[in-house]
Amino acid sequence: MKITVAGAGHGGLVVAALLAKSGHDVTVYEKKKRDELGHDWEDRFTFSLLEEIIGKKIPDTAWRYRGDCSFVSPSRTSNVVINYNDSNRQKIMWRKYLIGTLLDFAEESGVRFEYGSEVLAPVIKDNAVTGIKTEKSEVLSDFVIDAAGVFSPLRTNLPELFGIEKTPARGDLFYAKRAYFNKTDEPAPEIPFEICLCHNREQGLSWCCVNEDSVDILIGRIDPLPEGKFEECAADFRLLYPCTGDKILHGGQSGVIPVRRPLAIMVAPGYAAVGDSAFMTTPMNGMGIDLSLNAGRLLAQTIIKYGSADIETLWEYNRQFHIEYGGITAKNEGLKNSLLEMPGEGVDFLFDNGVIQSSDLAGAGSKTSIGSLLGKFVRGMRNPAYFFAIINGLIKGAKLKKALENAPADYNTDEIFRWQESIENTLVRVKRKG
Ligand SMILES: Cc1cc2nc3c(=O)[nH]c(=O)nc-3n(C[C@H](O)[C@H](O)[C@H](O)COP(=O)(O)OP(=O)(O)OC[C@H]3O[C@@H](n4cnc5c(N)ncnc54)[C@H](O)[C@@H]3O)c2cc1C
Structure with a gap:
């Protein structure tokens, strides 16, 4: 089969690699250049899942532990401390390393890449998705996988008759900005990682994580962050934790995370969505990497098992995703x-x-x-x-x-x-x- 994948995210890369390995002709269209991919910050996800998928061990130099965590109430009158132990301490990895690992895996598996190719919309013929429109051309294929993230132009331009939800409601998205600042010689807090729920009585949260070499600040709200909000909240943390410097070492970018149940319907004839394009994250904390990896693997396994990407096969992926991951994830x-x-x-x-x-x-x-x-x-x-x-x-x-x-x-x-x-x-x- 000739398969097109829109977006070189986690889910897109996994499904592309596994389908290419099983003999399909797979091309990923990605709007960025290869070396621009992956955010400049660290993420938490299940490392053993990545190892299982790529069939390789992750070196110990690729990650570090995050410290204990304190959740603080809006008025700062109470906090709840989580003391992790060796079995549940949070492990984090630089996003560029993670995406680099998945890109290597996809390339080794025979996937072709068209970098700098922005996907604009699906091609629709006879009530089915038959390809994609990019800035440069129209590309026809047997099957299109949508891995183009939360604002995917494929999902948002699908015909209504497929019944796929296009626009998230207020409260479904989390607008975040994150930066790592230099660390000064002032003393570090006893509990390094603080998360303030409803920070400054606004709908969202803010965190400040003091690492050995930097201070990681994330500000997120359910409405877009107004100009200056990040700097204002970072200044609040600087007063609380004077070891926070004002020079940005990493990050400084914004991102939007779905924080809602996954799409109920995520497939249509010739089309299936994985990852953020299908809103696959844990609503409470916005973690989406595990779900994207799992969805990419499940979609590939289902197509390989049935030897086709017809709508009955794609629906089986949709149904099975909810049984294995969607229901339990949506619960909170x-x-x-x-x-x-x-x-x-x-x-x-x-x-x-x-x-x-x-x-x-x-x-x-x-x-x-x-x-x-x-x-x-x-x-x-x-x-x-x-x-x-x-x-x-x-x-x-x-x-x-x-x-x-x-x-x-x-x-x-x-x-x-x-x-x-x-x-x-x-x-x-x-x-x-x-
Ligand atoms: C600040 C922040 C912190 C986070 N921390 C964590 C964490 O610790 N753990 C965790 O599990 N999750 C975390 N997440 C969420 C996580 O980033 C997403 O859930 C995850 O990236 C979803 O992966 P994906 O496979 O859907 O692809 P995405 O990462 O959404 O990638 C989509 C890809 O498609 C490309 N693309 C977009 N539009 C087009 C187009 N029109 N044409 C071509 N290409 C296109 C993009 O350039 C990108 O490469 C965080 C998110 C943010 C913003």
């Missing part, structure tokens, strides 16, 4: 949106009264359940409105998980659209502006 969207709906004093209440504890935060909300909250019932009932808002988020999250995991078995669009509509009823929407 309700909790995250309930927190975003809450004013700063609500989040303060949850921290100050021990309703939010380290077990809730260490697992990005994955370990928070109605059962675990009932143990905090007496403390939570000091403010029933905030407590029940959290419970509502968890109940809706559990329903969302179940709904995603129960996609129709076959590609019957009437049934699939009804299933997609039923998912809408399980969502907690972010309406509050603050």
Whole structure:
């Protein structure tokens, strides 16, 4: 098969490599140049997953540990400290190293690359995607894989009849800016990594992580960051932690992360999405690398297994993704949106009264359940409105998980659209502006 992949992200590179290895003719169209790929910062993901996929060990020189972490309430009256141990301490790797490793893997597997080629839209013929339009030409192929990220021009230009959601709602995206500053000789904090939820009572979070050689600051909000916001928040951290210098050593760029459930429908005749283009991230912390790698591998395995990329095969990928990853990942969207709906004093209440504890935060909300909250019932009932808002988020999250995991078995669009509509009823929407 002649296969086109739009975007050299994590998911796109994995699916491209595995399909090229199995004998398909695969070309990746990427708008940037090779040496421009990958952000200038470090990321957390599951290293063993990358090793499994590329079939190679990652050298110990390629990563480092991140220190213990303190989650701080909006008014800074309470904090929850996570002391990691040897088995769960966070490992981080430079993004350029990760993308470089995946590019090498794809090249060794026989993938061809067209760098500096911006994809503009899909080519549609007879109600199917039959290729891509780039700035330079129209490229026809048997199958198109959309790995062009959160604002993919393929997804956003698909015909309505495919039923694929194009535009995320407010609260579905996280606008972030991140930079590593030089470290001065002033003393470093005892707990190196601080995450402020609802920082300055705004919807989002900010972090400051003091490394041995630098101070990593990230500011993220659910609305685009106004001019000067990053500098203002970095100055706040500089007052708290005077070891933070003002010279940028790495990063300094902005990025947008989906923080929502994955697309319910992510395939159409001739088309499948992987990674951020299908909103595949953990809603609570925006981690998307594992999901992109897994989606790329699952899509390739499904096509190889059935020997085709017809719509029934692609639907099997879609359905299986939700059973294995989508449902469980989406589960904490309700909790995250309930927190975003809450004013700063609500989040303060949850921290100050021990309703939010380290077990809730260490697992990005994955370990928070109605059962675990009932143990905090007496403390939570000091403010029933905030407590029940959290419970509502968890109940809706559990329903969302179940709904995603129960996609129709076959590609019957009437049934699939009804299933997609039923998912809408399980969502907690972010309406509050603050
Ligand atoms: C500040 C920040 C910190 C993050 N930290 C983490 C973390 O620690 N752990 C984690 O798991 N995730 C993290 N993420 C999220 C993570 O970056 C994404 O979920 C992940 O990159 C998604 O991978 P992807 O495969 O969808 O490809 P993407 O990384 O989205 O790549 C898309 C590719 O497509 C290309 N492209 C875009 N448009 C076009 C076009 N029109 N034509 C051709 N090419 C195009 C882009 O140049 C890019 O190469 C972070 C994100 C940000 C912004």
